[in-house]
Each structure stands twice: as C-alpha cells, then as structure tokens.
Amino acid sequence: MADFNTHVFAAAAAASLSATICTKLLNLPVSTALLLSFGGTIGGVLPDIDLKHSVPSKILFSVFGAIAAITWMFARLGDFSVVELWVFAIVIFVTIRFPLWALFHQFTVHRGSLHSLAAAMMFGMLSAVVGEHVLNIASQTSWLLAGFVVTGVLIHLLLDEIYSVDFIGARIKRSFGSALKIIDMERVAASCLILFVCLVSWFWTPPADEFFNLWRNNDINWRDLLLPGYLQVRR
Numbered sequence: 001m002a003d004f005n006t007h008v009f010a011a012a013a014a015a016s017l018s019a020t021i022c023t024k025l026l027n028l029p030v031s032t033a034l035l036l037s038f039g040g041t042i043g044g045v046l047p048d049i050d051l052k053h054s055v056p057s058k059i060l061f062s063v064f065g066a067i068a069a070i071t072w073m074f075a076r077l078g079d080f081s082v083v084e085l086w087v088f089a090i091v092i093f094v095t096i097r098f099p100l101w102a103l104f105h106q107f108t109v110h111r112g113s114l115h116s117l118a119a120a121m122m123f124g125m126l127s128a129v130v131g132e133h134v135l136n137i138a139s140q141t142s143w144l145l146a147g148f149v150v151t152g153v154l155i156h157l158l159l160d161e162i163y164s165v166d167f168i169g170a171r172i173k174r175s176f177g178s179a180l181k182i183i184d185m186e187r188v189a190a191s192c193l194i195l196f197v198c199l200v201s202w203f204w205t206p207p208a209d210e211f212f213n214l215w216r217n218n219d220i221n222w223r224d225l226l227l228p229g230y231l232q233v234r235r
Helices: 004-026 030-043 046-050 055-075 082-106 117-133 139-162 188-202 209-214 222-226
Strands: none
Touching (some): 046 139
C-alpha cells in the first residue's frame, strides 16, 4: 500500500489541478476553489481512517471533532454564555476524538469495507449533505465538493492497488485486489451499513439540477480557458 505522504501528495495535486480547471471554466470564487482542493485532499486519506493509530485516522477524527464542535457552538450562540459554549464544544470535540474514535476501530479493519467503491459513494453523499446542511453552501457547490471527495477516495484506492504490484520483481503482492473493490463481501454487515448510509444520505442531498446546469453552458470556450494563447491553433 502507498504511504501517507504519497496519498496526500497525489490527492492534493489532482484536487488542486481539478479545482483550478473548475474555477476557470465555471468562474468560481477563490474560496470555493480552496474548499474543493481541501475536499479532494481529505478524500485522498479518508479510506485510511480504519487504520488504527494511523496519522490519517487521528487527523481526520480531530478535524471531524473540531467541525462538529464549532458548528454546534455557532448554532447555539444565542442560547448559552461564552463559558458554557466553549465547555460544551470541548466536550463534543473530546468525545469524537477519543471515545468515538476508539469505538470506530472496534468494528473496522484496514482494507475492509471502507476500501471499496461503495464507501467512496457513501463519502460523496455525506459530503454533499454536509455542504448543504452544515456549511450552507450552494447546491451545485455541494455536489462539486462531493465529486472532489469521491475523486480523492478513488485516487487513494488506485494507488493502493498500484503499490500492490512489485514491478521490479514482476510479482503481485497478496494485498492486490483488497483496495479497489465494488463492495466488501467478506464483511457483509459493514457493507450493508455503508449501503444503508448511502440510501439515507440520498434523501438529504441537495437537488442536482443546478449542478448539471453548470455544465450546460454552451458559451464556455474550453480552449481559451485551459491553454495559453501561443499554444492555441487558430483556424
């Protein structure tokens, strides 16, 4: 399997390039480009949250805890004092970062159900829901974020499969095929849970019409936006 630095670098590079293209083509604000780049990079390490005591797992649960704490704090800003808000926020963060993190790893194994295309779809659905209902961003931006997260996850799975092949020794390692799979048939309960989360999340996702309308703009001149003038072939 690829190491943490390889996953981060590959996902960040692909996400940054894709965000730049989307920003130019769709005339997106810089803040959206940064959000998409961040989402793609996070997606590139998401499958490794099932690796106990790994750097990605600790970082991601810390990020999830911080987002949950800050979101709750600002949502209840008028209901509590500053001290109460911060105490509850710290409790939320600590609960997600430690007990929930430990509980999560009691029911997961590395390269299990989270290393699958079904899990990639689940992460994408959840990203769209978070974008719409937590970050309060536009529907089309929420779906763009979901697409970047899914792309990051797929890059992670593909890298794991590539690193499962020893090109020098011309042999395939035992781990080949354990990352890029449609669904984990060895852990049926976990796979069913992933599919259930996908189904429930679908009902909370934003409308997709505005997202598809973004790409139906016939006025977009792909050549002028993507290539410098001296490389364009004029007819």
